[in-house]
Amino acid sequence: MKKHWWKILSGCLLLYTVIIGFLGDVPSMAILNESIRNLYFHVTMWFAMMILLIVSLVNSIKYLGAFNLKSDIIAEESARVATLFGVLGLITGMVWAKYTWGAWWVNDVQLNGAAATMLVYAAYFLLRNSMEDEQKRARISAVYSIFAFAMMIVFIIILPRMTDSLHPGKGGNPGFSSYDLDHRLRLVFYPAVIGWTLLGVWIMNLRIRLKNLNNRIESK
C-alpha cells in the first residue's frame, strides 16, 4: 500500500472528476453552455502535459550532469506520456472548437503553436530512434529535449499572449482563470489536474519498469 497510495489517489480523483464533473454546478455562460465542463478534461490534459514535460526537462539536464542512463529513461518516458496527453489535448480541443467556434480548426496562434509543439516532440522521438548507441542517444536527445522545452514555452505560452487569439486566456481574451476561475470550477479542476497528472505518472512508471525488465532480460 505504501508504494501504491498515489495510484489509488489518482483513481479516486479521476472518478471524482468524472462524476462531479458532470453532476456538479457550473456557471452558465453563453456559447459555452454545458461544454464548460470540458475544462476538467481538455485543459487538464495540457496541465498534465506541462508537468510531465518539466519532469522530462529536469531528467534531461540530470543526465547531462551525471550521465546516468536512468535519467535518460525517465526523460524519454515522461516525454512520451506528455506527448500522449498533448495529442489528446489537441483532439479534445478540436471537438470543443467545432461546437463552440464552428470549426474543427482555426488559423490561430495558440492552436498552431500547440500543434507545432507536438511536432517538435515527435521529432525528439525520431531523433532517439535514429541512434543505436545508448550513451550517444541519451546525450544528443537530452540536448534536443532542452531546446524542445524552450520551443514549447514559446509556442504555447509566449507567442499566443503577444498577438490576437481566439483561444481563452490568450490574446486579450479573458481566460477562465483571469476573471477568477469560478470556485465551483476550481473544486473539480484542481483535483482533476492532480488526478490526470498522477495517471500520467502511473503510465510512465509502468513503461519504465517494463523497459528495465526487458533490458535486464536482454543483458543476461
Place this chain on the structure above:
Amino acid sequence: MLTKLPLLLFVFMLSLVLTASAQNGIDMADTMRSSGKIYVVVAVAAIVMIGILVYLAVLDRKISALEKKIKDKS
C-alpha cells in the same frame, strides 16, 4: 482505516459541490438533468474511467509479478 480516507474525501467533496444551479436565461442541460439522463452520461464516463484504471492495475500487477520472478531467479 487509512485506506478509507479516499472514500471519505470523495463523499465530503461530493456534498460540497451538489448545489442547485440558478436559471438566468442561458440554456444549460436542465432537460438532461430533469429527465435523469445526466446519470446515463455519468455512468458511461465512470465506466470508461474505471475500465482504464482496472486495466492499468492489472498491467501493474503483471509487471510486479515479472519483476519478482526475475529477482528470485537471479
